[in-house]
Amino acid sequence: MKPLLLIVLAAYVVAAIHAILAFVNKRRTLERITLGSVAFGFVLHTFSLVTDWTGEGRYPLFGLRETLSFLAWTLVATYGLVIFRYRTQALGSFTLPLVAILTFIASVTRDNASAVATREVTDPNAAWLFPIHTTLLIFAYAAFFLVFIASIMYLMQERELKLKTFSAIFHRLPSLTTINDIATTTVGVGWTLLTLGILTGMIWSSSLGNGLWHNDPKEIFAALTWLLYLLLILYRASAGWRGRRAAWMGVVGFALVLCTFFGTRLLGGYHVFG
Amino acid sequence: MSIVLVGLNHKTAPVAVRERLAFTDEACAEGLRALVDGKVVNEGLIFSTCNRVEVVAATIGESEADGRKRITDFLSQSRCVAQEDFQSHLYSHTDDAAVRHIFRVASSLDSMVVGEPQVLGQVRRAYSLAVSAGTAGRVLNRLVHQALHVAKRVRTETGIAASAVSISYMAVELGRKIFGNLKGRTVLLVGAGEMAELSARHLVSAGVARVLVANRTSETAQKLASQFNGEAVEFSRLPAYLAEADIVICSTGASEYLITPAIAREALEMRRNRPAFFIDISVPRNIDPEVGNIPNLFIFDIDDLESVIASNIREREREAERAELIVDSEVMQFQQALRTLDLGPTLGALRQKLQDIARSELARQRQRLGELTPEQERAIESLLLSTVNKISHPIIHRLKSSYDAGENADVQTWRDIFGLESGDGGQGSGDG
Numbered sequence: 001m002k003p004l005l006l007i008v009l010a011a012y013v014v015a016a017i018h019a020i021l022a023f024v025n026k027r028r029t030l031e032r033i034t035l036g037s038v039a040f041g042f043v044l045h046t047f048s049l050v051t052d053w054t055g056e057g058r059y060p061l062f063g064l065r066e067t068l069s070f071l072a073w074t075l076v077a078t079y080g081l082v083i084f085r086y087r088t089q090a091l092g093s094f095t096l097p098l099v100a101i102l103t104f105i106a107s108v109t110r111d112n113a114s115a116v117a118t119r120e121v122t123d124p125n126a127a128w129l130f131p132i133h134t135t136l137l138i139f140a141y142a143a144f145f146l147v148f149i150a151s152i153m154y155l156m157q158e159r160e161l162k163l164k165t166f167s168a169i170f171h172r173l174p175s176l177t178t179i180n181d182i183a184t185t186t187v188g189v190g191w192t193l194l195t196l197g198i199l200t201g202m203i204w205s206s207s208l209g210n211g212l213w214h215n216d217p218k219e220i221f222a223a224l225t226w227l228l229y230l231l232l233i234l235y236r237a238s239a240g241w242r243g244r245r246a247a248w249m250g251v252v253g254f255a256l257v258l259c260t261f262f263g264t265r266l267l268g269g270y271h272v273f274g
Numbered sequence: 275m276s277i278v279l280v281g282l283n284h285k286t287a288p289v290a291v292r293e294r295l296a297f298t299d300e301a302c303a304e305g306l307r308a309l310v311d312g313k314v315v316n317e318g319l320i321f322s323t324c325n326r327v328e329v330v331a332a333t334i335g336e337s338e339a340d341g342r343k344r345i346t347d348f349l350s351q352s353r354c355v356a357q358e359d360f361q362s363h364l365y366s367h368t369d370d371a372a373v374r375h376i377f378r379v380a381s382s383l384d385s386m387v388v389g390e391p392q393v394l395g396q397v398r399r400a401y402s403l404a405v406s407a408g409t410a411g412r413v414l415n416r417l418v419h420q421a422l423h424v425a426k427r428v429r430t431e432t433g434i435a436a437s438a439v440s441i442s443y444m445a446v447e448l449g450r451k452i453f454g455n456l457k458g459r460t461v462l463l464v465g466a467g468e469m470a471e472l473s474a475r476h477l478v479s480a481g482v483a484r485v486l487v488a489n490r491t492s493e494t495a496q497k498l499a500s501q502f503n504g505e506a507v508e509f510s511r512l513p514a515y516l517a518e519a520d521i522v523i524c525s526t527g528a529s530e531y532l533i534t535p536a537i538a539r540e541a542l543e544m545r546r547n548r549p550a551f552f553i554d555i556s557v558p559r560n561i562d563p564e565v566g567n568i569p570n571l572f573i574f575d576i577d578d579l580e581s582v583i584a585s586n587i588r589e590r591e592r593e594a595e596r597a598e599l600i601v602d603s604e605v606m607q608f609q610q611a612l613r614t615l616d617l618g619p620t621l622g623a624l625r626q627k628l629q630d631i632a633r634s635e636l637a638r639q640r641q642r643l644g645e646l647t648p649e650q651e652r653a654i655e656s657l658l659l660s661t662v663n664k665i666s667h668p669i670i671h672r673l674k675s676s677y678d679a680g681e682n683a684d685v686q687t688w689r690d691i692f693g694l695e696s697g698d699g700g701q702g703s704g705d706g
Binding site: 171 | 431433436437448450451453546566572578581585589
C-alpha cells in the first residue's frame with residue numbers, strides 16, 4: 001500500500017462526501033471544497049502514476065490494482081472535462097463516490113503485476129501498442145460510465161416531469177437538454193475510443209502472430225458493446241430515439257461494458273494475463 | 275445607545291392604514307431630517323414599501339419606551355395621521371430583536387412571498403436615502419451592511435428563492451428544467467389570456483427569442499404579438515405552428531380539445547422528436563390529457579402547476595428554517611461588533627488623552643534636559659509613552675470587561691473620570 005495513493009484516496013473521499021452534501025444541500029461553498037480536493041487528488045494521482053511508470057519502467061496499467069487506480073484517474077479526468085464544458089456539479093455526486101471506491105480497492109489490493117508482465121506484453125515487436133490499447137479502452141469505459149450516469153439522471157428527471165411530482169433531487173439535476181447533450185457527446189467520444197482500442201488490440205495481437213480474433217468472452221462482449229453504442233449513435237443521429245429510449249440504451253450499454261470489463265475474470269479466455 | 279424599530283406591515287395592518295403612513299422618496303428625506311433630532315434619536319432610516327412602513331433609529335438613551343414614543347410621534351406628525359388610527363397595528367423591536375427583524379426583512383423571510391427578490395433592492399434604496407440625508411451613522415451603516423450580507427448568505431446558502439411560486443413564472447422554471455437555457459427558444463401562445471401574457475413576459479425576459487400568438491380574433495392576436503415583437507398566426511393553422519414552438523401556452527375559452535394526441539404526435543414528428551413543453555392554463559382544458567403519454571412531450575395543466583407551486587412553497591418554508599439559523603448567528607455577530615463599535619471611541623480617546631498629557635509634560639520640561647542626541651530624544655518619548663500605556667492598560671481592561679458584562683454605569687464612571695465623551699461625536703456625553 002502506497003502512502004501517496006492513500007492521500008489521493010483521502011482527497012477523493014473528501015471530494016465525494018462534499019459532492020453528495022452539496023447535492024443534498026445545494027451549498028456553493030461545498031462545491032468549491034469538492035473541486036479543490038478533486039484537483040488536489042488528481043494532481044497527486046497523476047504524479048503517483050508517473051512515478052509508477054518511471055520507477056518500474058512499465059506502463060502502470062496492468063493487473064487489477066493498477067487498472068482500478070488508472071480507471072479512477074480516467075474518471076476524474078473525464079469528470080473534469082464535463083464540468084469544464086457543461087458546469088453541472090450534479091455529476092460529481094454520482095461519479096466521485098465511484099472514484100473513491102475504486103481508489104480504495106486499488107489501495108488495498110495487492111497484485112503481482114510486475115511478475116506477470118510477461119514476455120508477451122513486453123515483446124519488443126509491438127510492446128508500445130499494448131499500453132495504447134489498454135489506455136484507449138479505459139478511457140472508453142470512463143466515457144460510457146458518464147453516458148450511464150447521464151442516462152440515469154435523464155430517466156430520473158424525465159419521470160418526475162411526466163409525473164409532475166418533484167423530489168428534492170429534481171432541483172439539483174441539470175436540464176434534460178443538457179443531460180442529453182452530455183450523453184450524446186460522450187457516447188460519440190466513447191465509441192470512437194472503443195473502436196480505436198479494439199483496432200490497436202487486433203493489430204497488437206496479430207503482430208505477435210496470435211491472429212485477430214480469439215472468440216474470447218471479453219472480445220465478444222466488446223463487439224456487442226461496440227454494436228450497441230453504434231446503434232445508439234445512429235438512432236440519436238436519426239432523431240427517432242431521443243430522450244427516454246436513448247437513455248435506457250445508455251443504461252443497457254453500460255451493463256455490457258461491465259460484462260466486457262469483468263468478463264475475463266469470470267469466464268477466462270485469451271485476455272487472462274495474471 | 276440602543277436600536278429601536280417601529281413599524282407595521284402587511285400582516286399587522288390593512289392597506290388602508292399602510293398607504294396613509296407610506297413615504298415617498300422626497301417625504302423620506304424630509305422625514306429623516308425631522309426624525310434625527312440629536313436629543314433622542316441619533317441616526318435614522320425609513321423603510322417604506324407597498325407591504326411595510328418601518329422606522330429604524332439608533333437612539334442616544336437606553337430607554338426603549340422613549341425611542342418608541344419618539345418614532346410613533348414622528349410618524350403621526352410627519353404623515354398627519356392621528357396616533358389612534360395606526361397605533362394598534364404597530365410592532366416595535368429593540369436592540370437584538372430589532373436587528374433580527376431587519377435581517378429577516380432584508381433576507382425576505384418576512385415578505386408576503388418568502389424569498390422574493392425585490393426587497394433587497396428596496397433596503398438598498400432606503401439606505402441610500404438615509405445616507406444622502408446624512409442620517410445614517412456608524413450604527414446604521416454597520417447594521418445595513420450586515421443586513422445585506424445576511425441576505426446574500428441566505429440567498430446563496432439556502433434554496434429559499436430557488437423555485438417558482440407563481441403560475442406565470444412556472445413556465446420559465448419548468449422550461450429551464452427541460453431546455454436548460456431558454457435563449458433562442460420559441461413560445462406559442464394559444465389564446466390571449468392575461469396569465470399567458472404574463473408568462474410570455476417572463477419567458478421573453480429569460481431569453482425566449484420568438485413569440486407566436488394564435489387567437490380566434492386576429493386583432494387580439496395582433497395586439498398581443500406586437501407587445502413582444504412577435505407574430506400573430508392564423509388560428510386555423512395551429513397544428514403547423516405547434517411544430518415550431520418549444521413552449522406552448524394554452525389559455526382559450528374553447529370548450530373542446532384544441533390539441534389532440536394526433537396533432538401533438540405529428541408536431542413532435544416534425545420537430546424530429548426534440549422535446550416540447552405544453553402548458554394548459556385554460557379551464558376547461560384545451561389539451562387532451564392523453565397528449566402527456568407521448569414521449570419527449572411534457573404537459574402541465576392548471577392543477578399540475580398549482581400542486582408544484584404548493585410543493586415549492588413548502589420547500590421554501592423548509593429552506594426558511596435554515597435561513598433563520600443564519601440570521602441567528604449573524605445577530606450574535608452584530609451584537610459583538612456593536613459593543614466594540616460603541617466602546618472603541620472611548621478607548622481611543624482615553625489612550626489619546628493620556629499620551630497627550632505625557633507629550634505636553636515632556637515639551638514643558640524639554641529645555642532643562644539640554645542637548646540630546648536623536649536616539650536619546652526617542653528613548654525619552656518611548657519611555658513616557660510606554661509608561662502611559664502600562665498605566666492605561668488595566669483601565670482599558672476593566673472598561674472592556676465592564677462593557678462586556680453590560681455594566682454601563684461603570685463604563686460611564688471611567689468616562690467621567692477622564693472627561694471622555696461616549697460613542698458618538700459630542701452629542702451623548704453620558705446622559706444614558
